[in-house]
Amino acid sequence: MTFPCPPSPNLRSFRLENPTPHVIPEGENAAPLDISGGTWRNSDKLVLVMVGLPATGKTNMSKRICRFFSFFHSIPSKVFNVGDYRRQLCGAAQSANFYDHGNAEALAQRTMACNAALSDTIEYIQQDGCRIAIFDATNSQKARREHILAKLADAGIGSKRVIFVESICDDDALLEENIRTVKTSTPDYRDSDPEEAIADFKRRRQMYADVYETLDDQADSDKAYIKVINCRQFVVNNIRGHLSLKVVHFIMNLHPSKRTFYLTRHGQSEYNLLGKIGGDAGLSDAGLEYAKRLAAYAKEHIGSETVVDEEGDEVKKVRRARLWTSTMRRTNETAQFIERTEIKTDEDAYGGWVNFRPTARRNLDELYAGTCDGMTYKEIEEHYPSEFKRRQADKLAYRYPRGESYMDVTLRLEPLAHEMERTREPVLIVGHQGILRILYAYFMGLTREEAPYVSIPLNHVIQLTPNAYGCHERRVCLMDKREMLKDGQDEPVTSMPTLRSSVEGLNEVDDDP
Helix, strand or coil, X not given: CCCCCCCCHHHCCCCCCCCCCCCCCCCCCECCCCCCCCCCCCCCEEEEEEECCCCCCHHHHHHHHHHHHHHXXXXXXXXXXXXXXXXXXXXXXXCHHHHCCCCHHHHHHHXXXXXXXXXXXXXXXXXXXXXXXXXXXXXXXXXXXXXXXXXXXXXXXXXXXXXXXXXXXXXXXXXXXXXXXXXXXXXXXXXXXXXXXXXXXXXXXXHHHCCCCCCCCCCCCXXXXXXXXXXXXXXXXXXXXXXXXXXXXXXXXXXXXXXXXXXXXXXXXXXXXXXXXXXXXXXXXXXXXXXXXXXXXXXXXXXEEXXXXXXXXXXXXXXXXXXXXXXXXXXXXXXXXXXXXXXXXXXCCCCCEEECCEEECHHHCCCCCHHHCCCEHHHHHHHCHHHHHHHHXXXXXXXXXXXXXXXXXXXXXXXXXXXXXXXXXXXXXXXXXXXXXXXXXXXXXXXXXXXXXXXXXXXEEEEEEEECCEEEEEEEXXXXXXXXXXXXXXXXXXXXXXXXXXXXXXXXXXXXX
């Protein structure tokens, strides 16, 4: 077997005179670490001031914005939640009466918490470099919002760098869902009876509603703001600038509804058996068996749900679900047995919904190994020892000759993350280890540096359910390793760093680039 040399054969006889070469700090053949973030000016600073009654999705929105821009764009972002400051100053166990605006003592304590959070917000945004600060509170009255603007102006932060984000929810069903799925899990109601917590929270919300003042289209026309109405309608006013508009675009993809993503690698491929990376091989016999088991799991657990009927009995009901794959042979073969069924509802103006209609996406294709595509790690170490060492030293930034790096993959996954934030149905993603590592790290709050070392084993379905306070994970094994003659997981263990011992399966080897 022969192996190509990384430089182009047409250039081998050409002697290049380049006494002052362009050298990037990350090293030869590496991807610049800011490739996903682009170049942001130091003056690109933004303060988002959340506005809205409790249970309108403000905290969820704040954390999603922060996560997206810090992970995909390398923009330092931080949420300053006034509720956290209030809990530190006054304790979490406060009844609804604490939020009565006629309670002077409690109002003074809440104002103190607001000012403490605002002071930290100002200190953060004044630091060097591009950054986003999110002031997360109800900010339900015009006087409070003017107070915030005045404090920011005194600190040299003009109104052009401030965007008000108002979340309005007058849909009773959506509001009830928000209260039950999010607010009862907050620190304020930890260890409380769920029904008592809901009743108390509704009284608290009414306290704010009694004095609430929405952003006014006339009186506040000089301010930059976006109104989000039931997560479906949007009013955008006086917003300009690249970063500001990018934030607004992302906000328009968000919603607080509960949904679950199901991540799974393709079944074992013929290249997995041989220990080869990349390629476009089909499935092995074990891979086909996993595909059949995945189809049964998808039908039973993803494309259906248990509901209580009018008589109080639990029954299984078909629910809408999406199926995404890469364009590569092994993922499409893994999804081939998943049953597609048509669901007809009155909402479908353009025909029925096809459950698990396959959507092949190129940005889900595996990290491209370039010249090393189709080789084993042992062959790479033998024939390209310098490349092997570079990858071992920095797996995140390392770019295969004529191939990709994890940073390149992060760049092409940004639009997919937008789409995942937008979807309301459960999504089954049949992908590749390198790709799923990035998506997993994004939703689980890991850093980009940790992403290349996350364990995404074969034959598992990883369920991720994002919420306002994190992301719930559950792993389901559909096929044990012992059922396969060989799993082909032979990546050098020495490439695994000691980043965070809390990352599950950190020392497990992988087979993909």
